[in-house]
Amino acid sequence: MKKLKIKTDIVIVTFIVLMPFAFYLYLLAPYQTKIWTTSFFVIDAEYYELVRHYLWINFYLLTTLLVIAIWFLTCKYWWRYVLFVPLIFQVYQYLFFLNWKSMYYSGFNFYHSLLISIPILTLLHMLSKKMGYYSIKKNYKDELNKEIFHLMNDLSLFEQNDYLIANKQFEILKKKKNMISKRKYLSELLVLRDSFIKK
Known part of the structure; x- marks a missing residue:
């Protein structure tokens, strides 16, 4: 059990250390490009004008979402459930970013994102119980x-x-x-x- 706990801690610390570097991955995109095509993927900046802007916003929202999720998973205090509120808002912002066209024109609002947030929050809660920082x-x-x-x-x-x-x-x-x-x-x-x- 202790070895598993140490391995989990190492994975979390490694993830936290690498997260700031992931935030700067947008710099890998070509400068002044609206569509970035490689043999693996195609990224179209659409509304965001440049691929770098699109990736910067993407990594900013994703990093914030992951930081709050890790904070919830590793928090040992009873008030950690308060972190669900910013998590729900962050999920909504990230969904809006990914589907801004369909969400803007279809009238998709915050309440609709709860349908997607609830399974995510349930998964986080189960992971948190499994990791057991609060019970330890x-x-x-x-x-x-x-x-x-x-x-x-x-x-x-x-x-x-x-x-x-x-x-x-x-x-x-x-x-x-x-x-x-x-x-x-x-x-x-x-x-x-x-x-x-x-x-």
């Missing part, structure tokens, strides 16, 4: 609370006599602090702490 944070919090409870319970069983002895040893150790090395001082502090807890 909750598990760490529970473990910390249990450990604090046990330590406090051990300390509450500590008797007054033992406290006076430990305090006296600590005072002696503080006086010796300038005469011994830092490493020795820290190791003696740890020994004192361990004896304090074990009692």
Whole structure:
């Protein structure tokens, strides 16, 4: 499970690192070109005048959409569902960008984009649950609370006599602090702490 988590984190970090470079892919398009034809694809700028403008807007919208999606997937806080609102708007903007002609003339509006946004949001929610960043944070919090409870319970069983002895040893150790090395001082502090807890 831990190896899978590390691999997932590496993929996400790599994706985040490469995203700014993907944003500048529009620079690969020929300058002052309205239609870019290669052996693999044809890009027609249409309304956007130049292919570079078309690609710049495309990568801008897509990068923003992916950043918000990654933020939602990796967010460990309960308020992450608020990110659905900008995600819905970003999906709408990207759909409008891809089909601006049909959407403009057919009266396609924001409510229609919800039909497409809902499956995307459902998929993101399922991926988020599968990745488990929120539940991992909750598990760490529970473990910390249990450990604090046990330590406090051990300390509450500590008797007054033992406290006076430990305090006296600590005072002696503080006086010796300038005469011994830092490493020795820290190791003696740890020994004192361990004896304090074990009692």
